[in-house]
Amino acid sequence: SSELAQDPAVSVALGQTVRITCQGDSLRSYYASWYQQKPGQAPILVIYGKDNRPSGIPDRFSGSTSGDTASLTITGAQAEDEADYYCNSRDNGGTSHVVFGGGTKLTVL
Amino acid sequence: QEQLVESGGGVVQPGRPLRLSCAASGFTFSYYAMHWVRQAPGKGLEWVALLSSDGFRNYYSNSMKGRFTISRDNSKNTLFLQMNSLRDEDTAVYYCARDVGLPQTTAFDLWGRGTLVIVSS
Numbered sequence: 496s497s498e499l500a501q502d503p504a505v506s507v508a509l510g511q512t513v514r515i516t517c518q519g520d521s522l523r524s525y526y527a528s529w530y531q532q533k534p535g536q537a538p539i540l541v542i543y544g545k546d547n548r549p550s551g552i553p554d555r556f557s558g559s560t561s562g563d564t565a566s567l568t569i570t571g572a573q574a575e576d577e578a579d580y581y582c583n584s585r586d587n588g589g590t591s592h593v594v595f596g597g598g599t600k601l602t603v604l
Numbered sequence: 605q606e607q608l609v610e611s612g613g614g615v616v617q618p619g620r621p622l623r624l625s626c627a628a629s630g631f632t633f634s635y636y637a638m639h640w641v642r643q644a645p646g647k648g649l650e651w652v653a654l655l656s657s658d659g660f661r662n663y664y665s666n667s668m669k670g671r672f673t674i675s676r677d678n679s680k681n682t683l684f685l686q687m688n689s690l691r692d693e694d695t696a697v698y699y700c701a702r703d704v705g706l707p708q709t710t711a712f713d714l715w716g717r718g719t720l721v722i723v724s725s
Contacts, residue, residue, distance in 0.1 A: 524708070525708050525709065525710070526708055526709045528709065528710065528711035528712070530649070530712070532649075537699060537715040537716065537717050537718055538649065538699075538712075538715055539715070540704075540711055540712060540713045543704055543706070543709055543711035543713070544704075544706055544708075544709045544711065549713055579648075581648060581649050583649070583651070583710060583711075583712075584710060585708075585709075585710045590663060591654055591661075591663045592651070592654075592663055592665065592666075593639065593651040593654065593710050594651065595641075595648060595649045595650065595651060596648075597648050598648040598649070
């Protein structure tokens with residue numbers, strides 16, 4: 496089965512741009528999706544597919560993929576963006592299994 | 605509004621079974637594939653299982669295959685997870701989640717608030 500690798504922690508100054516990455520072989524075949532999770536809350540979807548934002552997600556969130564690496568970019572990070580971020584995709588093993596990255600803790604300074 | 609509400613969690617002894625439910629409302633449940641995802645205390649998200657919209661195709665994480673069974677009742681808008689032979693490491697919050705249903709994409713666009721399962725003697 497595939498794995499998705501994320502940096503455990505990333506920090507960004509208030510109002511600056513930050514990129515959170517997710518690396519894995521499955522991303523050469525399938526799009527990554529990105530989730531934001533705040534303490535004690537369920538995850539919410541922020542980016543999916545090529546670069547789609549669900550209704551209600553601010554346009555400062557965007558996604559991209561290059562080779563085996565997907566990126567979530569927050570342009571002009573806000574204090575409320577401080578959270579854990581997870582990527583996922585379909586497994587590359589020819590099944591319909593799903594794999595998650597280990598998550599990235601984003602701190603807004 | 606669209607909503608998923610999990611229930612059935614609690615404290616269970618190792619080796620015992622437990623059945624979780626997820627009640628859907630506000631959307632046409634039978635149109636969507638559904639998943640279970642879990643999160644152990646202080647840990648990341650872990651995919652558990654997937655069930656197709658018609659209930660005929662199911663897939664499981666290798667670590668849970670053979671112990672867990674996902675099912676659904678589209679007439680009652682409910683998803684289930686039967687968990688057998690529970691282990692300490694199954695302690696987690698269990699979420700049900702809706703699949704957005706796009707090609708080349710596995711994305712969960714609606715989540716419940718989760719139900720906590722604690723496996724302990």
